[in-house]
Amino acid sequence: DQQVKQNSPSLSVQEGRISILNCDYTNSMFDYFLWYKKYPAEGPTFLISISSIKDKNEDGRFTVFLNKSAKHLSLHIVPSQPGDSAVYFCAALPSAGGTSYGKLTFGQGTILTVHP
C-alpha cells in the first residue's frame, strides 16, 4: 500500500523554465512533508519542508505547496538549472511523538532532467 505516491517517474524541462514535481498521499495522519534531492550512488540531501499548518513554503528557487484537502503537494523550481537534474523524493511524517517519531514514508521518486 503506497501511502506516498509520485505518479510521474520522470520530467524533462528546459533550462530557465519552471519544474513542477507532484506528490500525493493517502494517510491523513501525515502532517509534515519534506522534499529530498538525490544524485546516483549518493545519499539524499534535504531541500525544503512544509508543515500541515501552512500551505506554502519558499526557499530561494524552491517553493513547496500543500493542499491538505486534496492530500497533494508540489515542488516548484524556478528557474530550473541543469544542476537541478537529479531524482526528487517527497516524504511524509506522521504527527510527532510516540514510536512513529521520525518515521519517514517516501514516494518512489521523480527523475528531473533540465536541458541546457
Added chain:
Amino acid sequence: DGGITQSPKYLFRKEGQNVTLSCEQNLNHDAMYWYRQDPGQGLRLIYYSQIVNDFQKGDIAEGYSVSREKKESFPLTVTSAQKNPTAFYLCASMGTSSYEQYFGPGTRLTVT
C-alpha cells in the same frame, strides 16, 4: 566537520553469508535510521532507533538485524535470511530541533 559516514561504499558477498554495514554519525543525533533503495523505488525503512539501546522495526525488517550500543553508531546486519539483499543501503540520523533527516553516502551491497 559533522556528518554521517557509511563504509564501505561497495560491498560484495556470497549468498548465505551475513554481512554488517557500518553507519557512524558525529552530529550528536539521538535518532538513526536504515533504508534500502531498489531501482525505480523510493526508500523503504528497515529499522530505526530513537535512543541508545532501543530500536524499532520498520516496514521491511525481515532478514535484517541492528544494534544501538552507542549514540554515534547504528550497524545493520544483512542476514542470510534476507531473500533479496542486493540493494543500495542508506543510513540517516535526525536531531530534536527539526524533522530533517541527514543521510550518509550509502553502501551498495551485491550478493551473488
